Amino acid sequence: MNTNKIIAVKPLNFPWETQDPFLFCAYHRDEYPKGDDEMGPDHSLLKGRNIGQDFTIKDGWRMYHGRTIPGFPYHPHRGFETITINKEGVVDHSDSLGAAGRFGEGDVQWMTAGKGVQHSEMFPLIYKDRENPLEIFQVWLNLPKASKFVEPHFKMLWKETIPVVSEKDEKGKSTLIDVIAGNFKNVHAPVPTPNSWAAIPDNMVAVLTIKMDANAKWTLPAAQGEVNRVLYFYRGSKISIESEIVDENHLIQLNSTEDIVIENGDKDAYFLMLQGKPINEPVVQHGPFVMNTAEEIRQAFMDYQETKFGGWPWPDKEQVHHKEKGRFARHADGREEIK
Numbered sequence: 001m002n003t004n005k006i007i008a009v010k011p012l013n014f015p016w017e018t019q020d021p022f023l024f025c026a027y028h029r030d031e032y033p034k035g036d037d038e039m040g041p042d043h044s045l046l047k048g049r050n051i052g053q054d055f056t057i058k059d060g061w062r063m064y065h066g067r068t069i070p071g072f073p074y075h076p077h078r079g080f081e082t083i084t085i086n087k088e089g090v091v092d093h094s095d096s097l098g099a100a101g102r103f104g105e106g107d108v109q110w111m112t113a114g115k116g117v118q119h120s121e122m123f124p125l126i127y128k129d130r131e132n133p134l135e136i137f138q139v140w141l142n143l144p145k146a147s148k149f150v151e152p153h154f155k156m157l158w159k160e161t162i163p164v165v166s167e168k169d170e171k172g173k174s175t176l177i178d179v180i181a182g183n184f185k186n187v188h189a190p191v192p193t194p195n196s197w198a199a200i201p202d203n204m205v206a207v208l209t210i211k212m213d214a215n216a217k218w219t220l221p222a223a224q225g226e227v228n229r230v231l232y233f234y235r236g237s238k239i240s241i242e243s244e245i246v247d248e249n250h251l252i253q254l255n256s257t258e259d260i261v262i263e264n265g266d267k268d269a270y271f272l273m274l275q276g277k278p279i280n281e282p283v284v285q286h287g288p289f290v291m292n293t294a295e296e297i298r299q300a301f302m303d304y305q306e307t308k309f310g311g312w313p314w315p316d317k318e319q320v321h322h323k324e325k326g327r328f329a330r331h332a333d334g335r336e337e338i339k
Contacts, residue, residue, distance in 0.1 A: 007161035007241045007253040010022040012234065017251060019228040020278035021197050023080060023290060024140035027234055027272075030306065031060035032070065032089070032132040033171040035125025037157050039320055040069040046051070066318055070134075073317040075115035076299045076309050079148045080198055081225055084109045085180060085206060085272075089134030090126055094319040095119035096310035097332035099154055102321050106159030108180055112193045114143070116309035117152035124320040137272060139207065141197060144291050156329045171265075173216035181208030182275070185221065197279065205276040212236075212262065212269040212275045220273075223256040229275040230254070243291055262306045334338030 010017065015027040033041050045059070053130045054063035063070045074094070077167070084091060087110050093101040093109060096118035103109055111119065125132040157180065165177040165187050170323050179189045181198050182205050189207075192198040198205035204227045212218055223229060233239060240263040246252060248269075254260055256275065282292045288299040303309075321328075327339035 006244060008180050009244070009246055009253075010251050012232065012249045012251055016232055019253070020028060020283075021142045021203070021228075021276045021281065022139060022274050023142050023283070023285065024138075025149070025232070025272070025274065026138045027232075028134060028136050028138070029230060030062055030070065030123070030134045032123070032125050032134055033059075033061070034130060035128050038068055039124035039126055039323060040066070041125060052259055054094075066122065068183060069124055069318045069320055070124050071318065072120060073122070074120040074312050074314075075288055076116060076118045076304050077117045077288045078222065078304075080113055080143050081193065082109075082111045082113070083110075083139040083181070084101060084235070085120065085137040085140060085207075085209065087137075087209070089132060090124055090319050091118060091136060092122045092124055092320045093154070094268070095152075095312050096308070096312060097152060097156065099332045100311050100321065101154075101156060102325055102327055103329075104327055106162065107327065108157040109154065109160065110150060110157060110193050110196070111154040112143070112150060112195055114147070114150040114152045114195065116303060116307070118309050118312060120161075120314075120317070120319050122318055122320050123198040124323070125325050139274065140290070141205070141276075142279055142283065143195070144197060145281055147195045147197075148291060148296075153193050153194050153195070154331070155276060156337060158327070158337075160339075161190045163187050163189065165319070167218060169217040170216075171199035171215070173213040175213070175216055175218040176211045178209040180207040180209065182208075184208060197276065201245040203277040206273065208273040210271040210273060211323045212264040212271075214264060214266050214268055217263045218262050218264075220254075220260040220262065222259050224248060225256070225277070227256045227275050227277045229256040232272040232274075234270055234272065238265040239263065239269055291336055
């Protein structure tokens with residue numbers, strides 16, 4: 001192993017291992033079938049599943065915590081942020097502030113849980129005449145102690161606003177880089193939520209998704225400083241990274257101060273890259289809450305029991321929007337974005 005440039009190579013498990021300032025990364029690829037009138041799979045396909053806790057891939061898909069519609073019915077969060085990156089399919093958002101949205105391929109939702117919010121993330125099967133594949137990442141980015149109790153906030157980074165950098169090697173093979181957070185070669189991502197660790201440029205937070213053509217060669221440039229940097233190789237065949245052969249479904253922890261040369265194998269290769277300056281504070285996590293001390297976790301549970309973080313203003317736990325609804329976001333202040 002080139003220990004100068006590559007710190008570690010590890011298999012990808014569920015969820016993916018992360019480094020400070022990131023807490024968690026889950027990759028979901030589900031080959032959902034045609035939808036029924038309720039935007040869920042046909043009821044006959046639910047037999048043999050552990051409904052309510054269905055995390056085992058059966059027939060290529062999972063229901064997760066959903067009972068009629070796949071996804072994650074309403075649940076609370078405090079003390080961190082969620083970044084949901086959609087590569088294929090439909091995600092419906094609803095929350096305890098009255099905000100809602102539907103986002104699709106190429107869109108990213110960034111939510112600051114702060115002092116506490118409930119939200120649901122459902123995957124409606126909107127097509128009855130064809131399959132409904134879904135591919136998303138959910139990344140948890142920590143908040144420092146000073147920002148644990150900020151007001152909840154969510155923001156859409158629409159596909160049309162996320163810059164894509166295209167680079168070609170000497171053979172004309174392409175590498176495409178979606179700049180979701182941070183900047184890549186002075187191409188800047190959309191502005192994140194206002195209280196995010198990523199909102200401070202000196203923290204050098206970067207979230208990139210990368211696609212390399214088969215047999216392409218590409219150099220990931222060094223960061224502007226020493227930060228935690230992990231590359232997740234989640235689909236492809238093999239790559240040669242600094243002359244080390246790595247199979248798909250592995251993470252590569254990189255020395256951020258070095259340029260990294262990647263030569264792809266005979267299939268298109270797909271990566272997620274997470275980078276950032278560590279917060280370097282104690283992390284105590286219990287389920288949906290991430291704080292600095294065990295006492296703060298106990299307080300979070302007590303606060304949630306008392307206030308429900310604003311309650312649930314929607315008729316359904318598995319709240320979804322009308323089948324014909326397009327991409328949109330409705331914010332807690334009533335502002336609407338239609339795409």
